[in-house]
Every structure is written in structure tokens, then in C-alpha cells.
Amino acid sequence: MRKYLFLFFVLLLLSGCEEQEINNQDTQKTDEVVEMDLTDKTAVMIIAPKNFRDEELLNTKEVLEKHGVDVIVASKGVSKATGSLGSTVDVDKDITNVKVNDYDAVIFVGGAGTNVYFNDETALGIARDSYELGKITAAICIAPVILANAGVLDGKKATVFSSGKDDIMANGADYTGEQVTQDGKVITGNGPAAARSFGELIAKELSKG
Numbered sequence: 001m002r003k004y005l006f007l008f009f010v011l012l013l014l015s016g017c018e019e020q021e022i023n024n025q026d027t028q029k030t031d032e033v034v035e036m037d038l039t040d041k042t043a044v045m046i047i048a049p050k051n052f053r054d055e056e057l058l059n060t061k062e063v064l065e066k067h068g069v070d071v072i073v074a075s076k077g078v079s080k081a082t083g084s085l086g087s088t089v090d091v092d093k094d095i096t097n098v099k100v101n102d103y104d105a106v107i108f109v110g111g112a113g114t115n116v117y118f119n120d121e122t123a124l125g126i127a128r129d130s131y132e133l134g135k136i137t138a139a140i141c142i143a144p145v146i147l148a149n150a151g152v153l154d155g156k157k158a159t160v161f162s163s164g165k166d167d168i169m170a171n172g173a174d175y176t177g178e179q180v181t182q183d184g185k186v187i188t189g190n191g192p193a194a195a196r197s198f199g200e201l202i203a204k205e206l207s208k209g
Helices: 002-034 054-067 111-119 121-132 144-149 161-168 193-205
Strands: 044-045 050-052 070-075 080-083 088-089 105-108 136-140 181-185 186-189
Touching: 002 186, 050 111, 054 181, 054 193, 070 121, 088 121, 088 136, 105 121, 105 144, 105 161, 105 193, 121 136, 121 144, 136 144, 136 193, 144 161, 181 193
Parallel strands: 044 070, 044 105, 050 080, 105 136, 136 186
Antiparallel strands: 080 088, 181 186
């Protein structure tokens, strides 16, 4: 009986070691993602002049910059933009001066002030050009409505903040309700809690080319 108990514990120990090895492999894979070198990549993040959602800019930007991405902040008619939670950020470029070919990713940030871009021809043109030129075209929170109004989400899987669901579906989007959704080079997130995952997904796509 003791012999069988001994064999049982040996097998249990070996099983645990194998599980630990698998866990270590998973950790290494995660570390590889974290250590992506994207120093040759650029992104422009477009925010509302006021009442953009702070975390969607700051957390996404932090993730991208952690991987080495050069991030430019653009807005409309201001040198400083204010977030709905009180953040003040310097604006690097007015959206009228954004040249899509200068960037590998174009990212629209959400927040209550984002509706300033829903029917803005400059913003819609940037979204459309980004998609047609094969750039990563991304938006978070309510900002996917901008992509939808530009025709970018027609036939695409996408997510959005709940209040924008009908708007993107009316423009042909296949609404997923997920925190983050990717369809080709179109990446969408549904709100502040998704900001870091949103940033990591953009970084992962940037690493492909």
C-alpha cells in the first residue's frame, strides 16, 4: 500500500512540474509581447478639444509608448485639450494638419466631447483615408461612431460604448458588444476600462509590419 502511495505522490509531483513548465512558457510568451520593439512606428491620437475621456487617451498612449511607439496628439482648434476628469494635455497638431501617410496608426479617442467629430469632414476624411491606405484605424468608447459615419465600419465587426450601438449598426457595422474587437486593421474598444487592452491590441497589430 505504501508503495502505491509513494508512486501516486511521485506522479502528482511530476504533473505539477509539467504544469509549472507550461505556466512558465505562457509567462515567456506574455513577456515577448510586453517587450515588443516598435520604435520605428508612429501613431496619431485624435481627441476632442474638451471632454475627451482621460483614460482612453492616457492609458492607451502609455501602452503604446511603453513599446516604443512615437505618439502624436491631435485635436481641433486648441493648443491644450481638457479631459472630462480634469486632465490637461498639450496638443501637438491640429487635425487640419494631420497627414495620414505620416502614421502607422490613426486612433480616435472617446468621451462626451467626441461628438464634435461625428460630422466633421476633416475627421471623417482622416478616418476614411486611414482605412483606404491600409493603416491601423482605431477608435474607442463613442468614437467608433466617427469610423461608422466615415463608412469604415460597413461590413466590419466592431464594438462601441452602448449609446453608440444603433449608430454604428445603422452604418453597416456588425456590433459585437465586446470590450475590444478587431476586424483586420480596424480596432475598436467600448470604453475606459478597455483602454489598456485596446492599446495592446494596436501594438500587436503594429508589430506585424
